[in-house]
Amino acid sequence: MPVVSVRSVSKVFANGVQALADVSLDIEPGEFLSVLGPSGCGKSTLLRIVAGLAPPSAGTIEWPAGKTDIGFVFQEPTLMPWATALANVALPLGLGGMGRREREARAAEALAHVGLAGFERVYPRELSGGMKMRVSIARALVTAPRLLLMDEPFAALDEITRHRLNADLLALWQKTGVTVVFITHSVFESVFLSQRIAVMAARPGRIVSDLAIDAPYPRTESFRTSPDYAAHCRLVSARLGEAMAA
Amino acid sequence: MTARIVAPVVMGIVMLALWEAVVRVAVIPPYVLPGPLLVARTLIDDWGMLAPALVVTLTITLQALAAAVVVGVLLAVLFSLSRWIELSLFPYAIILQVTPIVAIAPLIIAWANDVDLSLLICAWLVAFFPILSNTVLGLRSVDRNLLALFDLYGAGRWKTLIHLRLPAALPYFLGGLRISGGLALIGAVVAEFVAGTGGSASGLAYRILEAGYQLRIPRMFAALVLISAAGIAIYLVLSLLSYLLLRRWHESAMSGEG
Structure with a gap:
């Protein structure tokens, strides 16, 4: 039973721009899911709708096991x-x-x-x-919280800091068992972190592929230089390329 | 830092010396322009008369400032809670602000029927707008994501106001307060001038008027010095308050590299 189900969600902004078109996504308990896409594909909007910070124009957000506590991390520290x-x-x-x-x-x-x-x-x-x-x-x-929503949290950090926070986030995730939805525009970051990657395309925002990254955890720095990692990155990049061409 | 103190002090001493020299060399009579030494001596000689006047003016100024803080902040909070109240009242706050105080002071003095109260109202009218407009701006200048976060954790309007909007507005409020401190003094003095022409006041402005009628120009200058000193003191105290409240977290109170 998913923690939360996004069912045919669409979002049209007041200015007429369609941010999301018929997005459906099941988020399974305990998983680390990344939503990967180019700027402006509506991935942040999707996250805000899941958090209840913005209403969908159509479709529903369902909580099969009841609404849970949510943790939210913004792109800026927001302290x-x-x-x-x-x-x-x-x-x-x-x-x-x-x-x-x-x-x-x-x-x-x-x-x-x-x-x-x-x-x-x-x-x-x-x-x-x-x-x-x-x-x-x-x-x-x-x-x-049972669900941790993260909106490009490390995008503004330098690479060294980002790698350390990636590793520490994975350790926290494994220790707490929290379900993570992680928004990013970095193929490398999403492959390093995730069990599953939902790739989005823009205008209108929609999910075009849903990929499993089956490399085992714990993933250490040596994973970043492994052929396995490179192969996954190549595959995800190709899917992102298709998404952006679509 | 030392240059910031030494430079204006040296400049001040040079100007005062020049003033004294001009008065002596050109033999300007004291009823036209008294030298700074004579003003200082008058300040000491007339202290018994000027000090109570200073207390009267300062009391009105501080009361008006306190009233401006209370009304300004309360109105700002009301505006932030209700768009309708803001739309209905803000234009009138602006009208009060742009109407010259000298023009309405006689009316207020006539209506209030009590000199102290009418002076207080005049000084308050001048002082409250910067606090109101700055606090309104501050209450609105809240990080959108922090608002979303408060929303996420189910904080209602009230908790959001107390824990988020008010602290975020504090630097803006303090900026307004510093402006209003000086304005409250100006408002009190102007209102006293207007009331003083009716012969019923006892503050510093009234002493200036009185000394003017009697051609006691050194006393006018001495009273003027006291008003300036009071204004500077108010500004310094409010700046210190602002520094103490903000030094731990706000950029404006940072001394170089934190």
Whole structure:
């Protein structure tokens, strides 16, 4: 039974642009799914509709096992600059009405999970881009959601930081068993991370292929240089090329 | 940093010395232009009369500023909660702002029937608009994604206001407050001038008027010095407040490399 099912979702913006046309997608529990596509193909719109942040123009989002908690990570860290790392991570718990002591204990734990123990009292502007993104991930995971939605979270980071965060994200995913939907425009990133890749085409946004990446986990840095990885990248690139030509 | 203090201080001393020299060399009589030393001596000699006047003017200024903060922030919050209230009221706030205070001060003084209250209303009218418009701008300048996040976690309007919109608006509000501090003083002084011509006020502006009638020009200058000093003090205190509230997180309060 999927965690969430996207059923024939279409989205037309107020300006008449059709962002999504008849998109259907089942997201299975515990899987790491990437949605890969060129800029402007509607992949972020799809994610926002799944999160309930925007309504679909047609079609439905179904939660066969009931609506679950969602964690959301934006392309920017999206932290409150006036709040410490700890207070930023504790925010979802506070909005849910949890008491101060307990939410701060949980937030400290979540920060430790993303490798930021000791940075509780630091303000966002004192953190590097990669560290801010770690805080953002800790905030998304602090409520222990079943579904983690990530909207090109590492696109603005340098390659070295991105590779480290890729590895740490996979470790978190394996440890927590959370279902991840990861939006990206990078073939390499999607192949490294995912069990499954949904390739989208633009104008209107639609899913044109659904590929399994059957390489075993844990995937380490040596996977990035393996022939297996290269073969997968070649295949996914070809599908993306077809999608962009279509 | 030292240059930022030394340069204006040296400039000030040079200008004052030049002023004193011109007054002495050209033998300008004090009722035309008193030298700075005479102004300083008048300030000390007349302190017993000027200090209570300063207290009166400062009291009205600070009361007006406090009222401007309360009304400005409350209105801004109302505007942010309801588009209709904003559409209905904002034009009138602008009308109040653009109407010259000297023009409506006599009306207010006539209606209020109480000098202190009418001065307070005048000073408040001048001071509240920067706080209102800046806070409205701040409440709206919230990161769209943070709003989406609050939405995602089911925070209602109220929690979003308290935990997101108000903190985000704080730097804007403080910017407005610094402008309003000076304006409240100007409003109080202008209103006192208008009320003073009716012979019923006791603040610094009234002392200036009175000294003018009596041709006590050094006392006029001394009162003027006090008004300027009060304005500078208000600005410095509000700047310090702003720095203290923002230094941990806002770019405007960063000293070079954080």
